[in-house]
Ligand SMILES: CSCCC(=O)/C(O)=C/O
Ligand SMILES: [Fe+2]
């Protein structure tokens with residue numbers, strides 16, 4: 001279930017982040033993100049993707065949604081990132097995305113399978129958003145953020161870019177991610 005957790009970010013790394021809000025309610029999540037300039041929508045993750053589906057097949061399955069995002073000429077480059085717990089590069093990819101970074105373009109993602117944790121550093125606030133299949137999010141260019149896929153990643157997301165090279169990041173060098181919960185800590189405990 002999609003989760004939004006908002007914290008007041010402490011002035012010093014030794015102090016604890018102060019929880020401000022925690023919600024699973026779609027309209028509340030949309031409103032809290034929206035007032036901070038982050039677009040959030042729920043779209044049906046309507047395709048059942050075979051385990052062996054390659055990038056072209058995933059993008060073809062979601063061709064109408066891709067066309068909708070690209071209507072008007074925005075985000076002409078799109079890819080699909082799909083990770084499973086046996087992905088040989090999962091640890092390196094996890095560490096790369098866990099380092100706080102920015103992009104010179106909006107970060108537009110549509111989760112079509114599984115889940116992942118976006119963490120957005122907005123001045124004195126940090127927002128953690130556990131995105132799940134059906135979540136569509138657009139984070140403005142230049143927003144410092146990090147992403148956790150967990151030690152056993154299981155997600156597929158469509159990524160939309162203005163940059164023909166696709167994913168390009170500038171790392172901030174801030175170790176902020178270490179102060180905040182990781183994905184596994186925010187997921188419900190299996191019963
Ligand atoms: C959920 S898409 C994979 C992560 C990514 O592209 C990114 O930029 C994380 O910040
Ligand atoms: Fe990013």
Ligand code: NI
Pocket residue numbers: 009121174176
């Ligand atoms: Ni900070």
